[in-house]
Amino acid sequence: MxxxxxxxxxxxxxxxxxxxxxxxxxxxxxxxxxxxxxxxxxxxxxxxxxxxxxxxxxGLTDLDRAPVPFLRMRFANTRTRGRSTNKGRGLTDPQRLLGELRAIEGGAGSFVEFENRHGTVWRVEWHGAWYLAEWTTQNGAPREIGIEELIQFAVARLHE
Structure with a gap:
């Protein structure tokens, strides 16, 4: 073993x-x-x-469980009309984050904010492509990013 x-x-x-x-x-x-x-x-x-x-x-008593990284998130999707129900970022699981990142495609003005255990926040917006910015100070410079790179980036930040 x-x-x-x-x-x-x-x-x-x-x-x-x-x-x-x-x-x-x-x-x-x-x-x-x-x-x-x-x-x-x-x-x-x-x-x-x-x-x-x-x-x-x-599920702390499951000794065979995989990590469930700390994650706070908020989002608004203009295409699906889905959105967070609280004012701030709420706790959720990584699968929800990855699903919402994919779902904003085609939703002009849609966004997803996510925060890891260190309190670092990133904001992803859809403007004909995915744009990512560090959001902790709310003045990070957005950069265009492909969905696969974005998913890898998000997963890595949650496991830091």
Whole structure:
């Protein structure tokens, strides 16, 4: 057996895991859960609500799981009329990002913003082609990029 490739351990606080809340509520506040994880899955800056969401998304007890990189995203697609429902970027999975990046093709003015665990943000817009800019300071210079290169770029940034 090749072994597991985990490179981090995550400690889960009581307000996130809520173990024993029904049968021994006085014990809950003293319990921290520890699981093997991948460093790319957590920013360390998550709110309690985001930590609860990540805890539910990851399937931490599955020791054969692949990494699920930390990802916040927002988007608006003028062609499909799909869009994010919150004001800021919300947590999602990488497959959703890749699907939305492909889906903006042909939607003039469509965009996808995505943020990795380091808080670095990129914005992709459709203007007859895909244009990518680092968006952390909202003044990155956009550059044209092909869809396959864009997909590879996005996946690599999420695994940093």
């Amino acid at each position: 090749d072994g597991r490739r985990f490179d981090a351990v995550v400690a889960i606080a009581p307000q996130v895991h809520r173990f024993y809340r029904a049968e021994k509520p006085e014990l809950t506040e003293h319990v921290r859960l520890m699981y093997p994880a991948y460093a790319c899955e957590f920013s360390g800056e998550e709110s309690v609500d985001e930590a609860v969401t990540r805890y539910r998304m990851l």
